[in-house]
Each structure stands twice: as structure tokens, then as C-alpha cells.
Amino acid sequence: MLASIDLTPLVDWSRAQFALTAMYHWLFVPLTLGITWIIAMMETIYVKTGDPEWKKLTKFWMKLFGINFAIGVATGIIMEFEFGTNWSNYSWFVGDIFGAPLAIEGIMAFFMESTFIAVMFFGWNKVSKKFHLASSWLVAIGANLSALWILVANAWMQNPVGTSFNPETARNEMTNFWDVLFSPVAVNKFLHTITSGMVLASIFVIGVSAWFLLRKKESRMAMRSITVASVFGLLASVSLALTGDGSAKQIAEVQPMKLSAMEGLYNGKTEAGLVAFGILNGKEKREAGDAFALKIEMPKLLSWMAYGDPKHFVAGVNDFTKGNASQGIMSIPEKVKNGKIARQTLTDFKNAKAAGNLVRADSLKAMFSDKAFIDGNFKYFGYSFEDDVNYYVPNVPLTFYSFHIMVILGFGFMVFFALFLFFSARGELPQRTFWLKLAPWIIPLAYVASEAGWIVAELGRQPWTIQDLLPTVAAVTKLDTGSVMVTFFLFAVTFTVLAIAEVNIMLKAIKNGTKNEGGTK
Amino acid sequence: MFESLSHLVLQQYWWIIVSLLGSLLVFLMFVQGGQTLLGSIARDQTERSMLVNALGRKWEFTFTTLVTFGGAFFASFPLFYSSSFGGAYWVWTLILFAFIIQAVSYEFRTKAGNFLGQKTYEAFLFVNGLLGTILIGTAVGTFFTGSSFSLNNMNQVSWEGPARGLEAALNVQNLALGLAVFFLARVLATLYFINTIDDANIFARSKKQLLINSVPFLVFFLFFLIRLMFLNGFAYNPDTKLVVLEKFKYLHNFLEMPLVLVMLLIGVVGVLYGIGSSLLKSRYTSGIWFAGAGTVLTVLSLFLIAGFNHTAFYPSSFDLQSSLTIENASSSKFTLTAMSYVSLMVPFVLAYIWYAWWLMNKKKITREEMTTEEHLY
Numbered sequence: 001m002l003a004s005i006d007l008t009p010l011v012d013w014s015r016a017q018f019a020l021t022a023m024y025h026w027l028f029v030p031l032t033l034g035i036t037w038i039i040a041m042m043e044t045i046y047v048k049t050g051d052p053e054w055k056k057l058t059k060f061w062m063k064l065f066g067i068n069f070a071i072g073v074a075t076g077i078i079m080e081f082e083f084g085t086n087w088s089n090y091s092w093f094v095g096d097i098f099g100a101p102l103a104i105e106g107i108m109a110f111f112m113e114s115t116f117i118a119v120m121f122f123g124w125n126k127v128s129k130k131f132h133l134a135s136s137w138l139v140a141i142g143a144n145l146s147a148l149w150i151l152v153a154n155a156w157m158q159n160p161v162g163t164s165f166n167p168e169t170a171r172n173e174m175t176n177f178w179d180v181l182f183s184p185v186a187v188n189k190f191l192h193t194i195t196s197g198m199v200l201a202s203i204f205v206i207g208v209s210a211w212f213l214l215r216k217k218e219s220r221m222a223m224r225s226i227t228v229a230s231v232f233g234l235l236a237s238v239s240l241a242l243t244g245d246g247s248a249k250q251i252a253e254v255q256p257m258k259l260s261a262m263e264g265l266y267n268g269k270t271e272a273g274l275v276a277f278g279i280l281n282g283k284e285k286r287e288a289g290d291a292f293a294l295k296i297e298m299p300k301l302l303s304w305m306a307y308g309d310p311k312h313f314v315a316g317v318n319d320f321t322k323g324n325a326s327q328g329i330m331s332i333p334e335k336v337k338n339g340k341i342a343r344q345t346l347t348d349f350k351n352a353k354a355a356g357n358l359v360r361a362d363s364l365k366a367m368f369s370d371k372a373f374i375d376g377n378f379k380y381f382g383y384s385f386e387d388d389v390n391y392y393v394p395n396v397p398l399t400f401y402s403f404h405i406m407v408i409l410g411f412g413f414m415v416f417f418a419l420f421l422f423f424s425a426r427g428e429l430p431q432r433t434f435w436l437k438l439a440p441w442i443i444p445l446a447y448v449a450s451e452a453g454w455i456v457a458e459l460g461r462q463p464w465t466i467q468d469l470l471p472t473v474a475a476v477t478k479l480d481t482g483s484v485m486v487t488f489f490l491f492a493v494t495f496t497v498l499a500i501a502e503v504n505i506m507l508k509a510i511k512n513g514t515k516n517e518g519g520t521k
Numbered sequence: 522m523f524e525s526l527s528h529l530v531l532q533q534y535w536w537i538i539v540s541l542l543g544s545l546l547v548f549l550m551f552v553q554g555g556q557t558l559l560g561s562i563a564r565d566q567t568e569r570s571m572l573v574n575a576l577g578r579k580w581e582f583t584f585t586t587l588v589t590f591g592g593a594f595f596a597s598f599p600l601f602y603s604s605s606f607g608g609a610y611w612v613w614t615l616i617l618f619a620f621i622i623q624a625v626s627y628e629f630r631t632k633a634g635n636f637l638g639q640k641t642y643e644a645f646l647f648v649n650g651l652l653g654t655i656l657i658g659t660a661v662g663t664f665f666t667g668s669s670f671s672l673n674n675m676n677q678v679s680w681e682g683p684a685r686g687l688e689a690a691l692n693v694q695n696l697a698l699g700l701a702v703f704f705l706a707r708v709l710a711t712l713y714f715i716n717t718i719d720d721a722n723i724f725a726r727s728k729k730q731l732l733i734n735s736v737p738f739l740v741f742f743l744f745f746l747i748r749l750m751f752l753n754g755f756a757y758n759p760d761t762k763l764v765v766l767e768k769f770k771y772l773h774n775f776l777e778m779p780l781v782l783v784m785l786l787i788g789v790v791g792v793l794y795g796i797g798s799s800l801l802k803s804r805y806t807s808g809i810w811f812a813g814a815g816t817v818l819t820v821l822s823l824f825l826i827a828g829f830n831h832t833a834f835y836p837s838s839f840d841l842q843s844s845l846t847i848e849n850a851s852s853s854k855f856t857l858t859a860m861s862y863v864s865l866m867v868p869f870v871l872a873y874i875w876y877a878w879w880l881m882n883k884k885k886i887t888r889e890e891m892t893t894e895e896h897l898y
Contacts, residue, residue, distance in 0.1 A: 059895070066628055066896075073584065074624035078617050080588050081606055084595070085614060088607020092676050095599025096852045103596035104863050106589030111870050114581035115877045121896045122578055127880050135877075166853070170675040171599075173853040350674045477607040477678075483685065487614055494618070498625050501636035508634035 007473055013484040014086045014476050020488065021078050022458070023451055024495040028072035028502075030450050033147055033194050034201025034236070035065050036140035041228060043136050047129055057221050058136075059124075060514045061205065064506060066121060071502045075495060086484065090465050090475035096173045097163050097180060098153050105149035112142030147197075148190050155186035157466050158457075159254040165378060167349050167368045172469070185250045189457075192243035195236045196450055199413055202233025203446040206420055208510055210439035213430055218513045227424045234417035240410060245305060251460075252306035252314070255467060257392070258460040260317045261399040263302060264291045268315035268324065274301035277404065280397050287318065317396065321389045332389045338376060339383035345373075382469045391471075394462040402455040409449040416442060523861040531857040532847045533829070535597035538864055540824030542590040543661070544817040547702060549583040550657075551713045551809075552576050554706025556623075556650035559643060562714065562726045570631075570891045570898075573646075575717045576710075577627040577898040578881060582874065584620065596860050600850035601835050604678040608670045609660065609686025616656045623649035627898045651703070658702030660686075662695030664827040665749060665771065667838030681839045694752070697745040704738035705792075705816065712799055712809035719885035728800065735796050750775075755836035757846055764833050764841040774826035781829070785822035791815025 039061050046054035080102065084091050091098070119127060119135035127135070156162075162179030163172045174180065206229045209222035251259045259265075264280050265272065267289045278295035280286060300310035307314070313327055323331025330338075349364035367373045383392070420439075423429045429436070461467065465475040523531065555576045563569035595602040606613050622645040629635045630642040668689065669681035682688055689695045711731040715724055754770020757763060767773070775782040795812025798805050828834035833844035851857065891897065 063896070067632070070625045070628035073581075074621045077584070077588060077620050077624065080591055081613060081617055084602045084606025085610055085617075086607075088603040089677050091595070091603035091607065092599060095595060095602060096856050099592070099596035099599050099602065099852065100856055100860055100863075103589070103592035103860065106585065106592040107863060107866055107870060110585045110588060111874060114585045115874050117581065118578050118881060119877055122881060122894075124895070126884060131880075169853075174856045174859065177855075177859040354674065477610070479607075479610055479685070480683075483610060490614075490618065494621060497637070501625070501629055501634075504634040504636050505629060505632045509632070512633075 007476065010479065010481045010484065011472050011476050013481055013488055014479075015472060017086060017484060017488045017491065018082060019458070020495070021075065021082060021491055023454060024491075024499065025072065025075040025079055026451060026454050027447060027499065028068055028075060029147070030197035030200040030447075031068050031204055032065065032072050032143050033197025034199070035061060035068075035204065036136075036143050037198060038201055038205060038228060038232060039065060040133075040136045040140045041232070042225075043133050045228075047133050053220060054224070056514045057224060060221065061225070062120065063509055064208075066117075067502060067505050067509060069117070071498055074498060078491065086477050086479070087465065087475050088477040090470060092171055093470055093475070094157075094160075094163075094172050094466055096171055097156060097160075100174070100177075101149040101153040101156075101180075105146050109142050109146035109149060112138055113146065114142075116142065144194050147194055151190045151193055152181055152183075152186045154457075155183055155189045156180055157464075158189075158461060159183060159185040159250070160466055160469060165368050165374075165381075167346055167365050170346065170350075172466075184246075185254060188243055188246040188250050192240065192247050193453075195240040195243060196453060198236035199233055199240055199410075200446040200450055202229040202236060202417065203413060203442050205229035206233070206416075207440040207443040210436040211510070212513065214433065214436045216430075219430065221514055223424065223429055226420055226429060230417050230421040230424055234414065234421055237410065237414040237417055241414065244407070244410065248305055249307075255461055256315050257317065257320050258394065258399070258456075259306060260315060260320070261394045261396045261460050262403040262456060263314075264396060264400045265302075265314060265316040266291050266318050268313060268319040268327065270303065270311050270313045271300045272302040272306075272312075272314035273297035273299045274305060275404070277408075278400070280400060286396065289318070317393055321393065332383065332392050333387075335380040335383040336387055339380035339385075342373070342377040342381045343384040345377070380468060382464065382466065382471050382474070385471050385474045386463075391463055394460050399456055399460040402452040402459075406449050406452040406456060409445055409452075413442075413446065413449070523858045526858075526861075528851075528854040528857070529848065531854060531861060532597075532851045534861060534864075535593075535851065535857055536828045536834070536847045537825070538867070539590070539593050539597060540821050540828070541817075542586060542593055543824055544820035546583065546586045546590050546657075547705070547820045548709065548813045548816045549579070549586050550654055550702065550706040551709035551813075552580045552583045553650040553653045553710075554703070554708070555710030555713065556646035557703075558707060558710055558714075558730055559646070561730055562711075562723060564722065564726075567888055567891050568720070568723060569643075571718055571720060571723065571886055571888065572714065573627065573630065573643075573898050574891070574894075575714060575886050579713075580623065580627055584624065587620065597852055597857060598845070598847065598850045599852060600672075600676060601845055603676075604670060604672065604845060604850075605660075605668075605835060608678045608680040609663075609668060609689070610680075611684065612656055612660055612686035612689060615652060615687075616660070619649045619652040619656070623653070630898055650706070654703040654706045655699040656690075658699035659690050659695045661702075661823075662692065662698040662745075663689050664824075664834055664836075665752065665754070666692050666694050667755065667836040667844075669839040670837050670843060671840040672837075672843040694745060694748060697741045697748070701738060701741035701745055704734050704741060707734040708738050708796060709809065709812055709816065712795060712812050715799060716806045716809045717882060717886055719887050731796065731799060735800075755833040755841070755844055757831050757833055757844070759831050762846075762849065764836070764844045764846075766841070770832065771826050774830045774832060775822075777830055778825065781822045781825045784818050784825075788815045788818030788820075788822060791818060 039058055042054055043058040046058055116135040116138040119132065120139055123132050123135065161183050162174060162176035164175050166173045205225050209225040212218045212222040263275055264278060266286055276296045276298055279293045281290055281293050303312040303314055304310040315327060315329055319329050321332050323329055323334060345364055345367055349361055352361040352364060368378065419435060423432050463471040465472055555572065559569055559572055563572055626642040626645040630639055671679050708731060711727040714727040750772040751769065752771060753766040753768055756765055756767040756770050792812045792815035795808040795815060799808030828847050833846045835845035837843040
């Protein structure tokens with residue numbers, strides 16, 4: 001399948017473009033996912049109480065949501081089509097499965113979101129109170145449904161289930177829709193992602209409201225917002241921790257190399273400890289088994305968290321690259337060998353068919369339905385594209401530090417919400433100036449945690465676009481590298497300029513407060 | 522229910538759905554057309570705001586339809602998605618770029634601190650209206666004229682030629698369709714303004730623009746349609762699947778599928794009636810519905826002759842046998858069956874869109890609203 005030319009620069013630029021566009025998109029999506037719920041809750045209180053202050057409040061947060069939503073849409077459309085433009089081999093190899101969630105996302109979620117957003121923004125004087133409230137809830141549901149479908153697609157890339165390979169078409173084909181939809185990886189990923197959005201949005205609301213309180217502007221609106229957001233944020237952050245734990249267990253099962261990278265574990269062991277904080281050594285030392293220059297470790301916790309058993313063996317990077325027969329782990333060179341047999345069988349099948357040797361073609365084709373061949377060879381199909389063992393090891397420092405930053409911040413956010421809820425319940429918010437001053441600075445940290453999560457999920461699985469089946473080098477569109485460089489910089493400049501505009505508009509809108517929001521019944 | 526249908530019937534069903542989405546998209550591109558008319562119709566800031574807000578309450582429908590069109594094409598005919606998007610890289614990238622800059626422009630245009638200034642965002646809207654319509658029309662033109670690509674035995678695309686799809690704009694037939702879509706979008710936009718905005722000046726100027734844009738639309742559309750009837754088309758043998766060039770293929774398709782021909786005729790009459798009535802009757806405001814429905818029927822009929830009656834819908838002029846047909850480019854029977862159940866949601870989606878549209882448009886946009894409405898673009 002691969003030409004003999006070096007595809008590394010093309011793959012690197014294509015990956016860089018995908019990372020750029022996805023990370024920009026992910027700057028704006030979490031706020032949408034979370035704040036739509038907060039807006040719907042505030043509007044519900046308005047409809048229940050009839051208090052126009054709550055309407056003003058709803059409209060203020062809605063205005064900020066609108067600014068954020070527009071740029072989320074702008075950065076989102078490229079994601080939908082980039083699979084085709086830059087990863088066309090991928091799009092064919094798995095399009096039979098991957099396309100469906102994208103289409104359902106459009107039909108089920110995007111139309112719901114866009115239809116009712118129009119009602120939400122322009123319908124205050126055109127539709128009944130209840131219809132407007134229903135629209136606000138439907139926007140939240142639509143936004144989160146769109147996350148569901150794209151995460152189902154993403155989870156399938158990390159853990160391809162409900163599918164079989166068809167040598168005739170040279171692609172994977174769906175065999176069970178429900179396996180794809182309800183894959184435990186998909187369920188966990190969805191819940192973890194939407195709760196992360198709720199946490200980020202709650203921090204955003206508290207941070208902005210704290211700024212108002214400090215300036216003694218809009219105090220009632222700010223205190224009410226903090227109460228709603230701290231309750232919502234605390235609940236969401238507890239769910240975030242639980243689903244994070246679920247995600248780690250899933251990763252241990254389906255992407256154990258990623259888990260090793262997340263923990264900087266090179267030589268596997270039983271009773272493995274969880275590194276709470278650590279500084280990694282250089283690559284050579286790490287590979288020699290001396291991974292950390294400094295670490296604080298909690299004994300046995302990794303074994304327990306990943307497998308529910310403090311004595312369980314947790315494999316490290318070296319166990320995967322070199323193999324570990326005692327733990328039944330195959331080395332990468334063996335996987336490469338087995339994968340190459342699968343790919344050669346496919347090539348032989350195509351050649352036999354082209355030559356009209358139908359008997360041989362049929363017997364080769366039958367191998368792709370044979371369980372022993374699937375488990376022994378086709379399972380490692382993706383390893384056939386590259387011999388170098390190092391190719392299959394993700395960037396460990398990036399994955400390790402991103403993971404730890406995300407987790408440490410995540411637990412910090414829980415404390416943050418609990419404190420604000422406590423101050424709010426005791427009516428002490430205006431006096432707690434230290435915490436009020438701190439709160440706006442927590443907003444960028446929420447974005448850091450969110451992007452770090454993306455890095456763990458997506459860079460931690462390198463080199464796979466589809467786990468074990470298709471590495472990036474075989475998935476990429478064969479473009480000339482110069483074209484991808486041009487589009488990389490085109491998107492980089494465009495998104496950066498638009499992001500500057502968005503932040504600027506947002507800051508101005510915040511400064512204006514609720515004074516332009518009509519609060520009449 | 523869908524399990525009992527053959528793979529071919531499911532492929533046809535999905536070609537109809539994708540075609541319908543494409544047709545709705547062309548109708549909804551009145552938003553793009555309108556974005557190119559701001560300078561021609563508005564005389565002052567308030568009028569400009571009225572036009573932008575009339576379009577701004579609908580732009581997301583167009584955008585979402587485009588995204589869903591892409592997603593549905595991917596799900597049902599993934600070989601088209603991988604071959605065309607990966608192959609004609611520059612065309613699709615430019616189209617995407619035009620839609621990226623649109624998505625922020627309504628919301629950011631008049632907001633304080635918008636960094637680039639109102640004029641830049643209006644320029645973004647203009648670029649989106651110009652490139653979005655012409656390039657999408659040109660890209661759809663290649664469904665009839667072909668593209669230079671080949672597929673290997675693993676169905677991976679190789680594009681011939683460095684322009685990566687931009688060469689399509691040099692083909693007169695493609696370009697005619699691109700320009701027809703552009704002027705049609707402007708025609709539909711004037712009809713939409715007439716229908717949605719209650720203002721005598723905008724009404725009169727929209728009517729003038731309707732006339733100005735109807736003429737080039739008809740010229741380019743008729744040129745495209747008449748020439749299409751004489752073009753060689755890409756036919757395939759249903760048994761051997763071999764692709765051959767057939768004289769008058771698209772004319773044959775209309776004649777062999779009379780229902781599709783009737784659809785085309787009703788569609789064209791609908792568009793002409795919408796335009797004609799709006800031009801001739803002094804207070805007539807419903808032209809958009811006739812021209813809109815006519816557009817959907819016309820475009821649908823064109824998609825159907827591109828993919829039905831054993832026609833390759835994404836032909837390769839470089840290697841005929843690499844051409845994509847609804848049979849060789851589709852998803853598996855299982856996936857199409859599963860997706861067909863999902864398609865049952867479409868009428869429900871259309872119903873709530875229609876209901877919300879009706880609710881929001883009950884009151885026409887007025888000059889006064891531009892000063893009282895709290896959320897304005």
C-alpha cells in the first residue's frame with residue numbers, strides 16, 4: 001500500500017493540522033456543552049418564579065454563549081471534512097463504520113441545536129415562555145447529543161468493535177451497530193467529556209461572577225450565578241472523577257501502551273504504584289528502567305485503579321516493545337511479523353482475483369473470516385506498515401505530564417467548587433476577596449486541563465488512527481507536503497485571529513454586564 | 522423493515538436522501554446569495570442590519586444542511602467522501618474556508634471589540650456568498666463532466682494533476698453550473714427579502730435585483746442544462762460493471778425516467794413562476810415558496826440523473842473504470858440498513874424546523890425592530 005517515498009513530513013504536517021484544528025475546536029466546545037445546561041436551569045428558575053432578575057441573568061449568560069458558539073461552529077466544520085481531505089485512506093478503510101455517527105450527529109443533533117438556538121436568541125417576544133424554555137433545554141440536549149455521536153466515533157477509533165474486515169472492498173464493515181454505540185469506551189468517553197464541559201462552564205461562570213463581585217457590580221446576579229454554578233460544578237466534578245476512573249480502567253484494557261505512557265511506566269510490575277507527581281528522566285534512562293528523576297508514588301494504587309486488584313501486574317512500555325512471555329505479552333517485532341502475514345494475504349487475494357484464479361482467491365478470502373487468522377494475524381494488521389519498534393511508542397513525556405496536569409487540576413476544581421458553595425451557603429461571598437480574586441485565574445486552568453485531556457486521549461494513542469489496525473502513515477491522504485503546510489498556516493492564522501476577536505468580544509460583553517439585557521416579564 | 526430490502530434498493534434510497542439534502546442545500550443557499558447583495562440593496566446602516574438579521578436567523582440551517590450533506594455522503598457513499606475530498610483537496614478546502622469565515626461573521630459583525638471591524642465581517646459574508654455558491658456548483662458539475670483520478674485495488678485515490686480539483690473551474694460546463702447556482706442564490710435571496718422584510722424600499726430594490734439576477738441565472742442554467750443533454754455521459758453496465766461513455770446519456774436518463782423529467786419540468790416551472798409572479802404582481806410576497814420548491818425539485822432531478830439509471834455519479838475522466846457508482850461507492854448493506862432506520866427521523870426533524878421557522882417568521886422584520894430587539898446581529 002505504501003510507496004517507498006518517505007511519508008514522515010507529510011504525516012507530521014497532516015497530524016499537526018489535525019491537532020491544530022481539533023485543539024482550537026476544543027477550546028470552544030466545552031463551554032458550549034456546559035453552559036447550555038446552566039442557562040436552561042436559570043431560565044427554568046425564571047419561569048417558575050417569574051422573577052425578571054433571573055431572566056436578565058439567563059440572557060446575560062446566553063449572550064456569552066452565543067459569542068462562544070459562533071466560533072465553535074467555525075472551527076467545527078473543518079473537523080467534519082478533514083477526515084476526507086487529509087485522511088482519505090482512513091476514510092475508506094473505516095468509512096463504513098465511522099461515517100454513520102457523523103451523519104447521525106448532523107440529523108439528530110446539529111439540526112436540533114441550530115433550530116432552537118434561533119428560538120432561544122430571537123424568540124423571547126415571539127413564542128410562549130414555556131416554548132422558549134423548552135428550546136433552551138433542547139439546545140443543551142442537542143449540543144450534548146452532538147458530543148455523543150462524535151465521541152462514539154472517536155471511541156470506536158480507540159477500540160474498534162462491532163466490525164469485520166471485507167477483503168473484497170479492502171475495508172472494515174459494521175456488523176453490530178449497538179456494539180459501536182454502547183461500547184464501554186464510548187459510554188465512558190461521552191460521560192467524561194460532557195462532565196468536563198460542565199466543570200469548565202461552571203468555573204467560567206464562577207470566575208466571571210467573582211470579577212463582578214469584586215467590583216461591586218451586578219452583585220445579586222453574580223451571587224445567584226455562583227450558587228447555581230458551584231452546585232452544578234461540584235456534582236459535575238465528582239462525576240468527572242468517577243468517569244475518569246472508568247476511562248483509566250478502559251484504557252488499561254484496550255490501550256495498555258497508552259496507560260504505560262500516562263504513568264511513565266517502563267518496566268511492568270505487580271503492585272504497581274500510582275505516580276502522583278513526577279519528573280521524568282531522559283529517553284535512554286527511561287528505557288533502561290530508570291524513568292523518574294523525582295517522584296511521589298502511592299503504593300499499589302495503579303494496580304488497584306486499573307484492574308481493581310492491588311496485586312495485579314501492570315505492563316510497561318518495555319513489556320510491549322520487547323514482549324513479556326510470562327505475562328503473555330507479544331513483542332512488537334512479533335506483531336509486525338503477524339501483521340505482515342495478514343497484509344500479504346490481502347495482497348495475494350487481490351492478485352489472485354485480478355489473475356482470474358478464483359479458487360485461490362476464494363480460499364484466501366475465507367481466511368479473513370477464520371477466527372484463528374483474525375486473532376493471530378489480522379488483529380495486528382496495522383503493525384505491517386512499519387518495522388521500527390520506536391514507532392509504536394507514543395510521546396511519553398507529553399502524555400505523562402498532560403495526564404498529571406489534568407488529574408491534579410481536576411481534583412483542585414472539586415475543592416474550588418466546594419469552597420464557593422460553602423461561602424455561598426453562608427452568605428459570605430462578598431467578604432471572601434482572596435478567593436474572588438483567585439477565581440478568574442482558574443478559568444484558564446480549566447482550559448489547560450481540558451486540552452491536556454485531549455492530548456492524553458489523542459497523542460497517547462499514537463501512532464494509531466484505528467487502534468492496532470491503521471497507523472497514521474497508512475491513513476494519510478497522499479498530498480504534497482507543501483499543500484498541507486499552506487493549509488496548516490491558513491487555518492493557524494485564521495483561527496488565531498478569530499480567537500483573538502472572540503476573547504476580545506467576550507471581555508467587552510462581560511464588562512457591559514446585564515445592563516443591555518431587558519429583564520421585563 | 523429495511524432488512525428485507527436488497528443492497529441495491531438501499532443504495533438507491535440513500536442516493537435519494539443525499540440528493541434531497543443537496544437540493545435543500547441549494548435552496549438554503551439563498552443565505553449566501555443574500556450576503557452578496559447587502560451593498561446593492563441596503564442604502565443605510567439600518568437597512569443593512571435588516572438584511573443581515575433576516576439572513577442571520579437562517580444561516581445555521583444552510584450551514585447545518587451542508588454539514589449533514591457531508592456526513593450523510595460519508596455514511597452512505599464513503600468512497601466518494603474519501604476520493605473526492607482527499608483528491609480535490611483545494612476545492613473542498615476553499616469551500617470549507619469560505620464557511621469558516623461565515624460562521625463567526627453574523628455574531629461578531631457589530632459586537633464591540635470585534636478586532637477586525639464590521640466591514641471585514643461583511644467582506645467575509647460576501648466571500649462566503651461568492652465562493653461558497655460558485656465552488657459548490659462547480660464541484661457538483663464534475664458529477665457530469667468527470668475528474669482526473671484513479672483508484673488502486675485497495676480503493677485508495679490518486680489525483681492526476683497538481684491543481685487538486687481547482688482544474689474543475691476551467692471546464693465551461695462546471696463553471697456554468699457554478700455561476701447558475703450563484704445567481705440562483707441571489708434570486709432566491711431577493712425573494713426571501715421580499716417575503717421576510719416589511720419595508721417598501723427594500724421591497725422595491727429587491728425586486729430590481731430580482732430582475733437583474735434572473736437574467737444571468739437563466740442564461741447560465743439553460744446553457745448548462747441544454748449542453749448537458751448533448752454531452753457524453755458515464756454509463757455502466759449493470760452486469761459487468763464496466764463504465765463506458767454513452768452519447769446523450771443524460772438526455773436518455775430523463776427520457777428513461779419520465780418521473781424525473783416531470784420533476785425537472787415542474788421544478789423549472791416553479792422557479793419561473795416564483796420569479797415571474799414576484800416581478801409582475803405588485804404586492805406579491807410568496808415567490809420564495811414556489812421558487813424554493815422549484816429549486817429543490819430541479820436540483821433533485823439533476824442529482825437523480827447523475828446517479829440513477831446505471832450512471833456513474835462521480836466519474837473519472839482519467840480512468841473510466843475508477844468511476845464511482847452508487848453500487849461500488851456505497852457502504853455495506855448492514856450500515857445502509859442501520860442508517861435507513863436513522864433516516865426515519867428526517868420527517869420529524871423537518872417538521873420541527875418548519876414549525877420553528879413558522880413561529881419565528883410570523884412577524885416580519887421591520888425598521889423599528891432594529892431598534893427594539895435586544896439580540897441583533
